[in-house]
Amino acid sequence: MTRKTEALLWVDIETTGTDPRHDLMLEIGLRCTSMDAKTEYARYESIxxxxxxxxxxSFAYAHRMHEANGLINEVIDASPELCSTARVALAVIDFTQSMAETHVLHPAGTNMMGFDLPFLEHYLFTEDQWGRFHRLLSYRALDMTAIRLTQTALGADPYEHYTQTKPHRVTDCLDMDISEYVEWLDLVK
Structure with missing residues (x-):
């Protein structure tokens, strides 16, 4: 039996608000990378x-942001069959299962333990699906917020390079998290 390699499963979602028990998910992105995030193994994105x-x-702020970045129009135009919550939930489990066959998956992202994963648990998945998904993940996680707070505690400004408003789509957020993680690894070497 081949030993599984360690990998990061980057998670990002876009929503209508911050409460997973009341607000809705509009977009999800997953990326599986090497532990140093320099190699991407696979990705999944869906409306x-x-x-x-x-x-x-309560949706006004998120609506303005997601209208400006084009997400609202993509949600409106999306296929009710291909982009239904049930269909996306199955696709997320299938993707994660395929990555878990060869990798130990450590969840990674910004606030993913307190935001993204609770949305998956309470909004996207049924209770059985959540259990299946959760068992595919390592209990060890990488939270970019902890890295940014550490930089702040050391007197650095982890947000100083944000000179423009970001589009706030899963692709952009994952690109940013992964890029910052790679830069941070280079700093601490």
């Missing part, structure tokens, strides 16, 4: 089409 988009004030 998630909710039955109805919210219209209350």
């Amino acid at each position: 998630i089409k909710p039955y109805v988009l919210p219209t209350d004030r």
Whole structure:
């Protein structure tokens, strides 16, 4: 039996708000990389089409942001069959299972333990699906927020290079997290 290699499973989602029990997921992105994030093994991205988009004030900020970055239009135009919550949940499990066959998967991302994974648990997956997905992951995780807070504690500004507003789509957020992680590894070598 071949020994599994360690890998990072980068997770990012876009939502209508911050509460996984009430708000909706609109987009998900997963990337499986080497532990140094210099090699990408595979990626999965999908729009998630909710039955109805919210219209209350609590969605106003997210709506403006996601309208500006084109996500709202993509959600509206998405296939209800191909981008349904049920279909995307199965695709996420299939993707993760395929990566877990050869890798020990450490979840990675920004606030992923307190934001992204709870949304997967409470919004995307059924209870059984969450259990299947969660068992594919290592209990050890890499949170970019911890790295940024460490930099702040050491007197650095981890956000100083943000000179423009980012589009705030899963591709951009994952690109940024992975790039910053690679830079951070180079600094601590």
